[in-house]
Amino acid sequence: MKAFKSKLIQFALSIFFFLCSFNYGYSQSEQITIDKxxxxxxxxxxxxxxxxxxxxVISSINTTNGxxxxxxxxxxxxxxxxxxxxLGLGKNGQAAGVKESSFSLGHTERAKAAAPTNIKFSNVIIEATDGLTPMYLAPGTTYVxxxxxxxxGVNTGSGPVVYLDAESGDNTFRNNIFRTTVGREVLACDGSANNVIDGNKFETAAKGGIYLYRNCxxxxxxxxxxxxxxxxxxxxFNLNGLxxxxxxxxxxxRNGNRNYCDxxxxxxxxxxxDxxxxxxxxxxNSNIFEGTIFGIGQIKNDGQNNLINVSSDINNTNADNELKISIFNGTVVLNNLIGDTSIRVFDYTGRVLINKVLTNNILxxxxxxxxxxxxxVSNGARTWIKKVIVK
Structure with a gap:
């Protein structure tokens, strides 16, 4: 019965899969292309x-009419x-179709119009094999x-675990576990915008977690x-052995630190x-870094106008029983709370300085x-985030 079901699944897949023998030069893995x-x-x-x-490969279809x-x-x-x-225009940022489009204005819009959109992966295990980048969103890919x-698994190739390539955007990575061994950062955001990376666990990030840059x-x-x-x-983020x-x-x-930038x-x-x-x-906002001493290696901000640890998404105050924080000689006292309280303290760069549960509302x-x-501060169903200036 199990063998019969396996054959039945393979038959169903063949209805909308196009099997290819070529592999873009990356590996000898069997290529399956979905374009329906x-x-x-x-x-x-x-x-x-x-x-x-x-x-x-999930790809759009290039016809004589577009x-x-x-x-x-x-x-x-x-x-x-x-x-x-x-992918749409090309498999990466250097592909011929991508390169040609990039020589005139409107390139981002063209890349997004050609690349697949509204793609969803749910409850999927992606085991790295054969040197393939586990997940690569080529130029223009949106709403994944x-x-x-x-x-x-182990990524033996040169890529990260997840690559968000140029002109892509509006993608969401939520509640995932990253435990792939890799020789560079786990998630590369290369000229990709308006993405949400939320609630994920990076179990191995010794070469870096999430990097934002533009491959000039x-x-x-x-x-x-x-x-x-x-x-x-x-x-x-587990930064042990960073x-x-x-x-x-x-x-x-990166900021121009590559020999091909010109x-x-x-x-x-x-x-x-530029x-x-x-x-x-x-x-x-509200990221936790484990395995580092005194916040070393947690966040490096080489951009401008970035907001680190803002409260807009997690601030839930109660006007009738508002949290009050007092600081006396290095002791934090939390008032108007009942029961165990979870507390995290961040510095202005977003580094987590302390993360613990209090039983007496004193830290x-x-x-x-x-x-x-x-x-x-989290107490029951209520959460607050407070900005404190120590004089």
Whole structure:
């Protein structure tokens, strides 16, 4: 019966899969391409493609009359061995179609119109094999949702675990577990904007967690969009064994520090006129960093106008029983609270200085004078975040 079901699943998949023998030069994995909109794949807890190493490509269709955008793909309850790439104009920022489009204004809009959109992965295990980047969102990819997924295995390739390429945006990664061993940062946001990275657990981030940058000029392509207006919140990073010069979150990790940055000269826009990352106007809020001493290596902010530890999404006050905080000689006293209270103290850069549960609503902490702190308090169903200036 089990063998019969497996054959039946394979037959159903063949209805909307196009199997290819070529592999873009990345590996010898079997390539499966999905280009039909409104496709739902539910493995019901089993393996995708019988557990074989697979290069899963979700792509739009290029016709003589233009691109037919692939939309509304859902993949759920599967274990995928290999890597996933979602693409339109090209497989990466240096692809011929992407490069040609980048030489004129309107490139971001063209890339987004060609790339797949509204793609969802739910309860999927993605096990890195064969040197494939586990998940690659190629230029222009939008509205991809990855939730309750687990990234595992060892990435022996040169890429990160997740790559958000140029001109992509509006993607969401929520409540995922990243435990893939990788030789660089876990999640690269390369000229990608308006993404939400929330509630994820980065179990291994020794080479860095989330990096925002813009790959100026690589392959001669002009990068138009900057890594701006991204929200990184409520994530937990294990930074044990963090490499020197690496960070849990780095806003603006390159800023022209690559030898190919001038390969796109000659155009009056984008990275052709300025090689900086412009990792600006991002929100970094309520992230937890484990395994570091005195906050070393947690957040590096090389952008501008980034908001770190703002309270707009978590502030829930009660006017009739408002939290009151008093600080006396390094002792924090919380009033109007009943029962156990969870408290986190952040410095102005977003580093977590303390994270514990109080039983008596009193916390002793060596606050430095003339410094700004943010204190996040959770008591029952109520939460607050307070900005404290120590005089």
């Amino acid at each position: 909109s409104d496709t739902v794949i539910d493995c019901k807890g089993g393996y995708f493609n019988d557990g074989k190493s697979t290069y899963l 691109w037919i955008q692939t939309k509304n793909i859902t993949i759920q309850n599967c274990t995928i061995k290999g890597g996933i790439r979602i 949702t990855v939730e309750n997924c687990t990234f595992s 000029g690589e392959g001669g392509t002009v990068r138009h969009q900057t890594p701006n207006h991204n929200t990184i919140s409520n994530n937990t 490499s020197l010069g690496s960070y849990g979150i780095w806003l603006g990790s 390969d796109d000269i000659g155009y009056a826009f984008g990275s052709s006129i 090689n900086h990352d412009f990792a600006d106007y991002n929100i970094v 002793e902490f060596p606050f430095a004078s003339k410094q700004i702190y943010f204190i996040y």
